[in-house]
Amino acid sequence: MTRLGYGEEMRRWRVAKYRECDRLINAYLSNELVTIITAGSKAEGLTCFLESDRDNLYLLKNVICLEAGINLYSIPDDLQVYRMDTQVYPGHCRLLLERQTSSCYEIIHNALCDNGNGDVLLSSSLLLDEFSSLSAYAGQLLTAYTGQRQLDVEQHKCVGPSSPHTIEGSFHGDKVLALRCLCPSVLHRWAARPRHWPSPVIVKKVVTLGAILTPVGFKGSEFKHMEWRINFNSGEAELVSNLNDTQAKVYVILKMIIKDIIKPTNKEITSYILKNIVLWQAERNPQTRFSAYSLLHWLHDGLRELRTAIAKKHMPYYMIPERNLMEACGINNRLHRKWVADITDMLEEGPGVILRLEKIRKAIVGSPEPMLWYSKTRMELEMLCIEETLTYSDFVLNSIRFRRREVLKEVRQRMIQEGGSVNNLLKFVNAMLK
Template structure:
């Protein structure tokens, strides 16, 4: 797993680089109406550069959403305020306009609607429609935009980088976070618990799938807090999470996101909270992998998985698993549990790493990790140039040096591939294949 790029050192290096890129990007875009935050597996450091989508939260400035009980007059006057009506499915809310400001974003203004009872609500589906049709979103070259998926506005950049942009609003819901913090637990430490509380929450424009009024509802999320939690998982817990994701992708293969990596993340977070950290060692990896598979089987069988931050919310509710898939996946996971450690060999990446010769595998691993580091350093340097010079400087010496070294590594890889009988010549194809 470490040679494949999932070791603790590489994981923490990725997290630091993405956080630094976010800091530079937001410093450069301080005059804009939103803050950009890397989220998902990239923020957690658990995927290679092109291995999965790049998830970004676009948090609208000058807007705040409050749970009941928070005094409106404690909120600065320049913030537009919405009150959270949580009389809906757990973990969701409707947003009732509480206070307008003179600087109301046009996109948000166009998503307001009257509920017929004298209240003005902010519609989640109308907001997504407004953003997806905005000229700044539709008019950029080299970018292909795709149909909305939940709260996400997916796009592809230059044919190879897939990105999910998720609009979000800041949210103050201290009672929810304090209930989470007050739970008895083995993990994380009180210091990390307090940090997660201070990181707060956001709302994303997606309602509960089974709700008649989902177009008006918003989902409560704790992306920054969850990224902090995942970054504090130990090496074994993180690797269990990665292997579970591989099992879903390579063996279970859901076609419509009936089972997502988010469910697996919650399984691992519950494991960590409920068990002493001393039980998670290199010798117990397969034990916890099997424990995670059993939890997944139970979640599918009962269609129930409590959300780690708000246990009342069932992540499997209205997930779309029909009876045929239900029986198949329960049987498949049962077979994997009976297979024991051999289930690992079903996973292509791990199987190749195990059966491959040690020297070529180690050489390839070093080259792949160096290429990923160079790509992330390029991304960071581009952000630095924009921040320092207010423009992208293609003549920058550092960028040229990184690009030169990246080409050297790719030529070296191509030469070895040719020696071993492979006919791939395009360096960009090699780069994409190695970083997926």
């Protein structure tokens, strides 16, 4: 796993670099209406450069949402304020306009609705439609950030709260609009739970990182177009970054199993469910039990938890246990029986289940010297690609590109020596970084 780029050192390096990337882009775009935050597996440092989509939160700056009990007068006057009505499915809310400002974003104004009772609500579906139409604006931010020519950005159909896009045909990403949210009671309930993990210092930090709202309602709700989901992206990224090496690798292997073996077609089972399984494992068990020697034990424990979640269609959300992540997940009876049987077969197979995973199988059966060379080269290429996005110095940029050309020459020579074809080196390198 370490040779494949999932070691603790590489994981923490990625986390630090993507945080630096966010700092630089937001400093450069300080006058824009949003703050951009890297989220998902990239923020957690658990995927290679092109291995999965890059998720970015677009956090609107002059809007804030408050739970009941927070004094409105403690909020700066330049912020538009919405009050959270949580009398809906757990982990969701509706937003009632509490205080308007003299200047209001057009996309916000166009998403306001009158509920017929004198209240003004902010519609999640209307705001998502407004945001999705701003593809040109998103492209301008990307171009400004990279400091390059106008990028070729292809927009795709929205999936849930995310607006997917592809840059230059190779870089896949998701843009998710978000609103800042103050819900201290929810975070304090989470913090007060008895636990083995994380440490009190990390618990306190997660509480200070707060929450956001994303424009997606509960799937089974009649009024989902008016509902918002409470998320803790920054806090969860901090929690994942504090998983130890074994816990992080269990999470990565579980994701590989879902992708390579279970293969859900409509996101009935997501990596988010697997993340919650690993977070519950970490909280409920002493850290001393998670070592390199116990990796397979915890992998099988995670698979058992997944099987139970599918069988019962129930997985409590780590931050808000009342929210069931499997509720209205769309698993029909055929898939339900098949996946329970498939996971049972994997559990009975024992440690050999990891040989079903192509990446791991190739790493195990490959000759040591070529595998070491491949691992070193792949990680250097990834580091060069990420560093390239972090510099505006022509001297540093030219040095990075010179070194990358040298590495690519070495890759080409190695392929020729091994009798391989070098018709499209760029395509091969892209495959290395996935």
